[in-house]
Amino acid sequence: MSSSTGRPQVIICKWSEQLVRSMLDLTPHVFVVLDEFDTTFMNPDQELLARAERVYRIKDFDSLEEMSAVATDLVLRGAAIDHIVSFTEFSQFGAGYLGVLLGLADDCMRHVSFRDKRLMKERVRRAGVPTADWITLADPSRADDVAAVRDRLTFPIVVKPVAGSGTIGALRVDKPEELEPVLAGIVPDPHLKSHQLTAEEFVPGREYHVDALWHDGRPLYLLVSTYYRPRLALLDPEAVPDPDGTPEDGSYLITEDDAPELYRRVTELHLEVNSALGITHGATHLEVFERPDGELVFSEIASRMAGGWIGAVISEYLGYEIHTAIARATVTGRIPEPRPSKPYLGALHLRPTQAGRITAIPTVEEMRAVDGVLRAQRLRGVGDSVERTNPSEWCAFVVLGADSREEYEALARRVAGELRTEVDPGA
Ligand SMILES: Nc1ncnc2c1ncn2[C@@H]1O[C@H](COP(=O)(O)OP(=O)(O)OP(=O)(O)O)[C@@H](O)[C@H]1O
Ligand SMILES: [Mg+2]
Structure with missing residues (x-):
């Protein structure tokens, strides 16, 4: 200094x-x-x-x-x-x-390993952390690159941009014979600079996100949440809505008191990932799968705070804005004691169930008027279109809080039913 x-x-x-x-x-x-x-x-x-x-x-x-x-x-x-x-x-x-x-x-490729999913997985896997089997698909127009994917991986697989975000351009391919036509149909998102792809074996099960803030290798907070549905599954045209009205798009925080063993295992995995990638300071957003047999599998990590609704949920957990925590951690190495506004927290993304032009979307006041809604944000308005080509076409977020798990679940079902974004599919 x-x-x-x-x-x-x-x-x-x-x-x-x-x-x-x-x-x-x-x-x-x-x-x-x-x-x-x-x-x-x-x-x-x-x-x-x-x-x-x-x-x-x-x-x-x-x-x-x-x-x-x-x-x-x-x-x-x-x-x-x-x-x-x-x-x-x-x-x-x-x-x-x-x-x-x-x-x-001290490592010129470190920041690349936080973005390029191949270098990230290579380093994490070498450190002994379970990851999906994967192979680079640097040039999808080359027959040998495509053949290598078919030969090396067991289908279903996921093909995605090497440094994408927001699940944009991530595609599931169920059978080897579908690979070539799927690749031929890819139109890269205009925001993507590199058009290189990576191919990974599909990992079934639950998808967690783990949001943490680190100082000198120690977490100032570490929060395990689960997406209601894996992000990619939100694009599945054959997916059927849950009959009991459980929301699909969003995530909720799992408390350490409710799942101490999960927290222990996730923290252990996170520390291994940190040491493989050289993470000691700052905010991180890790995604982890839990296979049906219970094995935790590293998916990816970002060396930044999460996007979407997650920062708002963390702010409710802290009892003050996440940006304050990041600034305090950066300058002082400490953060004020978290004071969660409610013990059970989560958020929903209010996205229409089909593509089209928005005809109705709740206002911030309407969302805030619902008991249990702690924060609300509207990112689109009536007349905007939603294509449903990826799950990150943000429409509106509501952050929810409750005093018990049961109360939270009932609240989330009620809010998902009451606060809806409607579209005209023909427009
Ligand atoms: N190997 C895999 N097995 C199963 N699902 C996968 C796999 N890879 C990706 N997915 C699904 O696709 C989504 C997007 O993939 P990934 O997280 O790698 O890309 P991203 O575009 O950087 O994501 P984000 O939305 O976190 O910015 C994941 O959240 C997950 O639901
Ligand atoms: Mg991701």
Whole structure:
């Protein structure tokens, strides 16, 4: 630390008012990097940004040229950066590269292993953690690459972009003879830079997400949640709704008191993953399968806080905003004691059951008016379209809280039935 105040120098990648505010409360040495999306659509608070030591406005975090220019300017100013906090998938490669340029990384491929699912699985598997069998499908137009997938893997398999997100472009292929036509039909999402694919054996069972904040290798919090349905299963056109009205899209927190053994096993697996990938600090979002026989299988990890509704649920668990926790952990290594607003927490994504143009979607006030709804967020409005090509076309989130598991389940069923996003499928 070489700042004049003795307080750490921190770079924040991408715009989050709460994170910038929380960080500036703790250290004046905040550098903010905003991309074109932030400056065009997010309306960043200029007064708040004026308190930052410097703001860099770039087009794209994936531009080597722009990240190199940021690094050079910081070096010329004599900045000695202690931490880089990047909290979206879109800034992860750029933030990692910046860390390499500024000498914060002893392993130049580490940040790549947090994004490229192949390098990630290779490292995790080498450390002895169970993962799905997988093989790279670098060029799906090459017959030998495709033949290698058919020869090496047992179907069903999942084919997906090597550095995707939001389950966008992830496809299940049930039989070897279906592989070629499926690959031929892929139209890569325009946000994807690399069109390389990875192919993995399909892991059946339950899907957990584990959200943690680390300092010096120890978790400041570690929360195990389960998706109501595996994210990919939400796309299955043949899936039948649960007859008792259990929601499908969303997740809920499992309390440690209710599942101490699960917490023990997940924590053990997480620590192995951390040591394989060199994770010691910051927020993480891990996904783990539980096979029907109970075996836990690593799926993937992100070195950032989770997207979707999950940050809001964690904030309800903490009793204060997750961004405050991330800022506190970064600067002080500690967080205030969590004070959950309710012992049983979770969230639903209110997505229509078919594709079309939205004709009805609850307002934030309508969602908040329901007893047990702690937070609500609306991301689309009437007239917007939903294609149902991936499960991450966010419509509206409700965060729920209850005093018992039974009460929570009843609340979730009621909310899923009452608060609905409707579409006109013909429009
Ligand atoms: N090998 C697998 N076996 C079973 N399901 C899988 C497998 N790989 C992926 N999936 C399903 O596809 C979803 C998306 O895959 P993955 O998490 O690897 O990609 P992503 O697009 O980065 O996801 P995210 O939605 O977490 O950003 C998973 O949440 C899971 O439901
Ligand atoms: Mg995932």
